[in-house]
Amino acid sequence: xxxxxxxxxxxxxxxxxxxxxxxxxxxxxxxxxxxxxxxxxxxxxxxxxxxxxxxxxxxxxxxxxxxxxxxxxxxxxxxxxxxxxxxxxxxxxxxxxxxxxxx
Numbered sequence: 001x002x003x004x005x006x007x008x009x010x011x012x013x014x015x016x017x018x019x020x021x022x023x024x025x026x027x028x029x030x031x032x033x034x035x036x037x038x039x040x041x042x043x044x045x046x047x048x049x050x051x052x053x054x055x056x057x058x059x060x061x062x063x064x065x066x067x068x069x070x071x072x073x074x075x076x077x078x079x080x081x082x083x084x085x086x087x088x089x090x091x092x093x094x095x096x097x098x099x100x101x102x103x
Contacts, residue, residue: 002037028055034062041067050074057101075102 002020003009004027009017020036021027040046041063048070051060057073064071080095 002040031059031062033059037063038067041069048072054079054098054101057097061101073102077102 001009001015001017003017004021004023005019006023007017007019009015018040020033020040022030027033037059041049046069049060049063050072051057052074054073054075054077057075060071060073063069075098077095077098080091080098083094084091
């Protein structure tokens with residue numbers, strides 16, 4: 001599992017967590033993670049990527065298309081609606097983005 005540098009799931013569960021992503025919000029738009037993830041995918045013979053949030057959708061799609069592997073985006077498509085309720089001006093952009101990456 002690739003997680004953030006402050007991820008402590010490995011302490012709670014018996015899983016390997018590779019601390020690939022920074023804890024910064026900019027991790028969602030930093031496409032340079034592609035190179036780190038590509039190396040991890042090749043080293044571990046990974047054939048499927050599971051993305052837990054649509055924010056990482058573009059990165060997942062890039063890896064899927066270029067490496068010819070399976071991609072699963074697990075999303076409830078609610079972030080756009082959540083930010084609508086919070087009256088954020090950009091909620092429609094996020095809603096469209098979620099639909100784009102999960103279709």
